Amino acid sequence: MYISKFFKPHISDISPYIPGKMSENFIKLASNENNYGPSKKVIDAIKNKSGDVFRYPYKDELVREKISDYCNSSTGKNLTCKENIILGNGSDELIELLIKTFQSPYIGFYPSFVEYNRVSKIFNEIYYEIPLNDDFTFDCRKFTNNEKFERAKVVFLCSPNNPTGGIIERRDIEKILKFNKIVVVDEAYYEFSNLTSLDLTGEYENLIVIRTMAKAFGIAGLRIGYGIANKEIIKFLHKVKPPFNVNCLAQETALAALDDVDFMKRNVERIVKDREILGKILSKKFKVFDSRTNFLFADVFPYTAQEFFDKLYEKKIIARTFGKLEGFKGEYVRISVGTEEENKILIEVIENTF
Ligand SMILES: Cc1ncc(COP(=O)(O)O)c(C=O)c1O
Incomplete structure (x- = not known):
């Protein structure tokens, strides 16, 4: 199309930011949100x-x-x-x-x-x-x-x-x-x-x-x-x-x-506690990296990141795939820590699927 000649050329190779996937009635653990919600x-x-x-x-x-x-x-x-x-x-x-x-x-x-x-x-x-x-x-x-x-x-x-x-x-x-x-x-x-x-x-x-x-x-x-x-x-x-x-x-x-900072602090405490529990369970199956956040980063090899994602998705849980990272060995995924209830479901799925 002739209009493309008006675009700034250096923009053409840039990829748009792709937000974590969202499907209704799924447990969304893809964007490091706080699933307890606001005060x-x-x-x-x-x-x-x-x-x-x-x-x-x-x-x-x-x-x-x-x-x-x-x-x-x-x-x-x-x-x-x-x-x-x-x-x-x-x-x-x-x-x-x-x-x-x-x-x-x-x-x-x-x-x-x-x-x-x-x-x-x-x-x-x-x-x-x-x-x-x-x-x-x-x-x-x-x-x-x-x-x-x-x-x-x-x-x-x-x-x-x-x-x-x-x-x-x-x-x-x-x-x-x-x-x-x-x-x-x-x-x-x-x-x-x-x-x-x-x-x-x-x-x-x-x-x-x-x-x-x-x-x-x-x-x-x-x-x-x-x-x-x-x-x-x-x-x-x-x-x-x-x-x-x-x-x-x-x-x-x-x-x-x-x-309502106290409300925030209570939820952060619950998330940090669950992050530790979830990290221990995930590390029985995969290499999990120390996290000081509300998510966990893991190398899910021998599965591919996509296979890991698909298996969770079948159970209505959405994680985030990073796949292969340039210069690093492994297949990487990131999973946010959800609510206590969501984390229980995630743990059950991980224990029974991988
Ligand atoms: C490290 C880091 N910085 C900044 C942001 C952007 O946050 P905001 O939602 O405030 O734009 C994110 C969101 O995921 C992040 O992980």
């Missing part, structure tokens, strides 16, 4: 505030204030205020905002969250990937001792990492911060690991932490992410942020969810 306060907020949707969103500052309180309570230090926070339409949008704002090249490790690489490609920017060790642990020396790292201006560190579930040690994050590049630590799964670099934002002006309310708070569908950094970075990012990027119901529900 009742969130549901009430949607009901009570639905009449306000004729207005443009106007609670950005209030949400940022409340998030900074949440951050301060999690570090036990009075480090952040609303000027240290930026909101995103999910942390996905924050990744895009960072790539729009900061100079390339960028660097991260592999495998990690696909959006850093995909969004870089969309903006025709260079994103380097340094492989993790064979067991998916992070080797800081290998990461920093090479030309690509020297050239990179922004470093993306996903910790805990999606899809492998592992963490980057704090001492390694500090080593990387000392190279005076922009360092983005993606803490989407922070609440499940209880590990954060947030307190380092006071010390290192090159550190940006991004987080999401999609996972622990159980509001993935409402799309709320936030970034924390020093005031200068946050001010600059606001020049690029689309106006009204977080819609008014999302703002209301963020406030409501933050009013």
Whole structure:
């Protein structure tokens, strides 16, 4: 078609992001959602505030204030205020905002969250990937001792990492911060690991932490992410942020969810407990990697990832396949930890199927 000549050529080879499969009446364990769902306060907020949707969103500052309180309570230090926070339409949008704002090249490790690489490609920017060790642990020396790292201006560190579930040690994050590049630590799964670099934002002006309310708070569908950094970075990012990027119901529900942190914490506790149980059972059959998240990553060889997926799908359970990963041996799948009831069904299926 003649219209194709108008497309930007560098976009043609980019694959769209493929979300985890969803089928009605299936147990969905494909997207690291929190299947316990949101607090009742969130549901009430949607009901009570639905009449306000004729207005443009106007609670950005209030949400940022409340998030900074949440951050301060999690570090036990009075480090952040609303000027240290930026909101995103999910942390996905924050990744895009960072790539729009900061100079390339960028660097991260592999495998990690696909959006850093995909969004870089969309903006025709260079994103380097340094492989993790064979067991998916992070080797800081290998990461920093090479030309690509020297050239990179922004470093993306996903910790805990999606899809492998592992963490980057704090001492390694500090080593990387000392190279005076922009360092983005993606803490989407922070609440499940209880590990954060947030307190380092006071010390290192090159550190940006991004987080999401999609996972622990159980509001993935409402799309709320936030970034924390020093005031200068946050001010600059606001020049690029689309106006009204977080819609008014999302703002209301963020406030409501933050009013019920105890609800979130109870569910996170249940998920972490079940992750350990599930991990032990899965590791009787497969190689399962240590996870500090709400999911497990496993090598299901001698089955293929697709065979594993199909066998669960027959039992109305949806997992996520990664298949073969370039440079790594194995057949990889990722399974989110569901509710207690869902996990019991999953365990029964795994024990009786493989
Ligand atoms: C590491 C990581 N970062 C960011 C995101 C995006 O989260 P959000 O739903 O807030 O866009 C995800 C979602 O799966 C993720 O795993």
